[in-house]
Amino acid sequence: xxEINNLTYQYQVDxxxxxxxxxxxxxxxxxxxxxxxxxxxKSTLVKIMMGILEDxxxxxxxxxxxxxxxNIANYREKFAIVFQNPDNQFVGxxxxxxxxxxxxxxxxxxxxxxxxxxxxxxxVNMLSYRRHAPARLSGGQKQRVAIAGALAMxxxxxxxxxxxxxxxxxxxxxxxxxxxxxxxxxxxxxIYITHDLSEIEKSDYAVIMKDGEVLxxxxxxxxxxxxxxxxxxRLVLPYQMQISRALLKGEYVxxxxxxxxx
Amino acid sequence: xNIEVSALTSIYHHRTPFEHIALDELTTTFEQGKYYxxxxxxxxxKSTLIQHLNGxxxxxxxxxxxxxxxxxxKTKQKVIHQVKKHVGMVFQFPExxxxxxxxxxxxxxxxxxxxxxxxxxxxxxxxxxxLLGVPLDQIGRSxxxxxxxxxxxxxxxxxxxxxxxxxxxxxxxxxxxxKSHIETMKLFKEIQQEFNITxxxxxxxxxxxxEYTDEVKLxxxxxxxxxxxxxxxxxxxxxxxxxxxxxPDIVRLAHDxxxxxxxxxxxxRNTDEFITLYKKWRDERA
Numbered sequence: 304x305x306e307i308n309n310l311t312y313q314y315q316v317d318x319x320x321x322x323x324x325x326x327x328x329x330x331x332x333x334x335x336x337x338x339x340x341x342x343x344x345k346s347t348l349v350k351i352m353m354g355i356l357e358d359x360x361x362x363x364x365x366x367x368x369x370x371x372x373x374n375i376a377n378y379r380e381k382f383a384i385v386f387q388n389p390d391n392q393f394v395g396x397x398x399x400x401x402x403x404x405x406x407x408x409x410x411x412x413x414x415x416x417x418x419x420x421x422x423x424x425x426x427v428n429m430l431s432y433r434r435h436a437p438a439r440l441s442g443g444q445k446q447r448v449a450i451a452g453a454l455a456m457x458x459x460x461x462x463x464x465x466x467x468x469x470x471x472x473x474x475x476x477x478x479x480x481x482x483x484x485x486x487x488x489x490x491x492x493x494i495y496i497t498h499d500l501s502e503i504e505k506s507d508y509a510v511i512m513k514d515g516e517v518l519x520x521x522x523x524x525x526x527x528x529x530x531x532x533x534x535x536x537r538l539v540l541p542y543q544m545q546i547s548r549a550l551l552k553g554e555y556v557x558x559x560x561x562x563x564x565x
Numbered sequence: 566x567n568i569e570v571s572a573l574t575s576i577y578h579h580r581t582p583f584e585h586i587a588l589d590e591l592t593t594t595f596e597q598g599k600y601y602x603x604x605x606x607x608x609x610x611k612s613t614l615i616q617h618l619n620g621x622x623x624x625x626x627x628x629x630x631x632x633x634x635x636x637x638x639k640t641k642q643k644v645i646h647q648v649k650k651h652v653g654m655v656f657q658f659p660e661x662x663x664x665x666x667x668x669x670x671x672x673x674x675x676x677x678x679x680x681x682x683x684x685x686x687x688x689x690x691x692x693x694x695x696l697l698g699v700p701l702d703q704i705g706r707s708x709x710x711x712x713x714x715x716x717x718x719x720x721x722x723x724x725x726x727x728x729x730x731x732x733x734x735x736x737x738x739x740x741x742x743x744k745s746h747i748e749t750m751k752l753f754k755e756i757q758q759e760f761n762i763t764x765x766x767x768x769x770x771x772x773x774x775x776e777y778t779d780e781v782k783l784x785x786x787x788x789x790x791x792x793x794x795x796x797x798x799x800x801x802x803x804x805x806x807x808x809x810x811x812x813p814d815i816v817r818l819a820h821d822x823x824x825x826x827x828x829x830x831x832x833x834r835n836t837d838e839f840i841t842l843y844k845k846w847r848d849e850r851a
Contacts, residue, residue: 498742
């Protein structure tokens with residue numbers, strides 16, 4: 304359980320607030336999407352949770368314990384993150400070396416390391432690529448390896464910071480399917496950051512951010528039932544919601560439901 | 566000016582154990598003024614094809630004819646340089662290509678490099694900046710003070726200022742937020758109509774292909790699988806699925822509602838058109 308209370312952050316003293324009194328909580332095992340346009344504060348929020356940014360106002364509680372400069376190192380290994388650009392996150396010469404890197408740093412015994420690496424690569428359907436060079440993989444495959452590297456460390460929380468935005472539709476679908484499996488089988492808390500409303504359907508819960516504030520939160524149905532807030536947040540409605548807004552008073556529909564109702 | 570691609574074969578690492586045939590005897594034509602999309606699964610050869618169109622890669626066999634200029638295996642640098650004047654290339658994140666201290670100087674760089682005088686280059690730069698809606702009293706400022714979308718416009722003005730007849734646009738919306746995505750796609754459509762230049766768009770986004778382009782070249786394993794009107798190719802669900810491509814949302818919707826009796830006048834190209842056509846059908850029926 305992560306609780307964020309009244310979090311406020313600015314990069315410079317006189318600058319605008321990048322986060323303005325944000326309060327959120329993430330239940331263990333939930334898949335939460337955080338949606339907002341560029342500059343809405345979503346990445347800053349993640350950087351604070353990862354301990355990359357300090358000197359914020361407000362507090363973060365992890366299972367009831369307040370995060371401090373002193374204890375953040377203990378929590379850092381419970382968080383793993385996958386970034387936007389698949390090319391910027393490789394250290395190993397082969398896929399399996401890369402996935403094992405974090406474990407090796409922790410001094411995990413050889414046998415256990417192999418076991419965990421194989422399990423992580425299996426979870427992302429990349430075991431057969433174990434001896435390949437990461438550089439020769441497609442963008443989608445690279446992101447799958449990056450996710451495996453994160454999973455190998457058995458994090459409590461896996462954060463994906465626009466991890467699919469550089470991928471083709473095939474790669475994007477693969478990642479979302481894999482996250483669905485991870486969510487079901489491992490009970491890892493997933494924090495999925497995106498600006499694409501069409502990617503949030505599988506999550507349990509979503510948070511809409513704009514200019515450092517939380518404008519709305521709740522179930523996917525709830526989020527989509529308030530299309531005004533989505534538009535105000537500079538987001539683009541998925542096609543079925545644009546049509547629902549024009550023809551069905553904006554109720555939340557999937558493609559199939561839309562076809563049925565027209 | 567047309568581009569004619571004749572029996573183009575492109576082999577990476579030719580005559581080595583890593584040999585890979587990226588394009589296999591591909592023949593096609595791009596006609597002046599049309600908006601094309603080159604589509605196909607990752608690895609189908611589309612990026613290789615467009616790099617041949619402005620001489621970034623030379624053919625292993627066959628040739629590419631750009632107007633009167635011919636690109637083939639041993640074409641000289643001088644000819645390639647000529648080709649580049651006619652065929653402009655906009656890469657992903659074009660704003661990363663900005664470098665000069667003012668907007669004006671940045672846009673003048675290309676024309677100066679082509680051998681135009683300072684005055685001519687300035688004239689060109691101002692013409693294209695104002696056509697793209699950049700106020701001329703701003704062009705003494707640094708391009709780096711602008712927003713991402715504005716910077717992209719400056720970078721594109723720099724390419725337009727060389728007055729290419731053909732503009733190749735490679736995955737222009739990757740990594741952009743949805744609003745900027747729409748703005749960028751609209752900008753290219755305006756450019757194509759305003760300047761009557763050929764646009765060749767490479768993308769995975771079938772919604773964009775369907776909404777904005779006139780014609781499609783579908784590639785698979787280095788071969789031309791099919792070419793023709795966007796309206797015909799992108800409504801062929803089986804063809805798209807067979808090549809691991811998405812069916813445009815609006816096509817899927819129009820097909821699905823037509824199965825239950827919603828008879829739209831014609832195939833809508835985007836959600837707004839769908840809404841208009843649907844309302845019309847509903848009102849006529851009432």
